[in-house]
């Protein structure tokens with residue numbers, strides 16, 4: 001079972017923040033700023049309201065590998081809120097203030113972590129937030145507190161249920177599937193950022209403890225006892241079991257859209273998933289854009305285009321005996337993605353002679369691709385310039401689009417080209 005190496009006592013030595021956790025914090029900060037900026041799309045808006053839940057919040061401060069004091073996730077979240085507000089005021093050239101009605105609920109089962117966090121918050125100037133209830137601290141187990149937290153989100157935002165759950169569990173069994181299901185069934189606009197330590201799970205699981213893992217997490221039928229039998233494991237079992245667990249976790253979460261990206265820490269700490277789960281494709285797109293800005297630490301296993309991970313990923317794409325080159329969200333990965341899309345888009349459109357709406361084409365593939373909507377749009381525009389794809393409006397008339405596509409633009413293979421692409425028997429008919 002995973003052990004918790006984090007211990008806080010005010011005035012005592014701080015736990016070390018490893019480099020990959022630093023990167024995780026940068027991603028969280030960037031994502032939150034983008035998230036707030038998308039929430040305040042209009043300069044006329046004068047308020048946004050949401051609840052952020054840091055379900056495994058820790059003690060609020062660390063020491064980095066280089067010996068510097070570093071903020072923990074609650075401070076990262078609060079600073080991101082301030083940075084986003086400043087950017088909204090400047091970028092929208094506002095004269096009128098905007099109210100960020102954000103409540104931060106922090107939960108940790110370790111009483112000394114919460115006590116330490118209280119000191120850190122006061123020390124960092126957030127004492128007023130504690131006094132007004134804008135920041136709440138709770139000692140306890142996240143999944144036992146989840147129902148009350150969901151009720152609080154519903155009380156604050158009855159229609160939207162707008163909320164972000166940061167669930168940075170240390171291992172893999174502290175956020176059971178039924179809890180994720182409750183979040184997504186009760187809160188229309190909830191998002192979850194979930195850490196799942198896949199390598200330590202695979203090291204731990206064996207024939208005798210699979211059933212216990214299933215009972216604790218609700219992740220049934222993803223792993224069989226035979227999968228865990230050291231004598232029966234064929235080549236690639238680790239990758240196969242990962243894919244199966246990934247499917248079970250994402251499909252069983254109640255969310256509709258996910259980012260299938262992994263973190264591969266240096267120094268051999270084992271891969272973990274940093275999954276973003278939501279019910280809106282746009283939210284996934286904002287998270288995918290943040291991943292592209294933090295390349296080198298985030299990898300995914302799969303091809304570059306639209307068929308990256310999804311169900312067939314394990315057997316076809318990766319094999320631990322001949323591991324593929326990691327896809328690292330860098331320039332090379334961006335070029336590979338574009339090249340793959342330039343082949344895959346016309347091939348997919350050839351199967352739909354009436355064409356497919358721009359938005360539908362992307363959203364249908366969003367869970368199995370590392371590309372963002374903007375990257376997809378650029379690839380389509382390149383194909384339009386090459387006359388490999390044409391764009392038509394609602395009424396079927398051709399559109400001469402050069403710079404920007406709209407959600408309801410229909411993409412199709414140019415009529416003459418599609419005749420050439422048809423098999424000879426059909427094109428003669």
Ligand SMILES: C[S@@+](CC[C@H](N)C(=O)[O-])C[C@H]1O[C@@H](n2cnc3c(N)ncnc32)[C@H](O)[C@@H]1O
Pocket residue numbers: 004006055056057058059060071072073074107108109110113140141142143168169170174
């Ligand atoms: C990896 S640390 C998270 C740190 C924090 N998210 C950050 O980035 O600064 C994990 C924290 O989760 C707490 N924890 C472990 N199991 C928990 C549970 N079931 N419910 C709530 N907190 C838990 C531990 O006490 C520890 O402080």
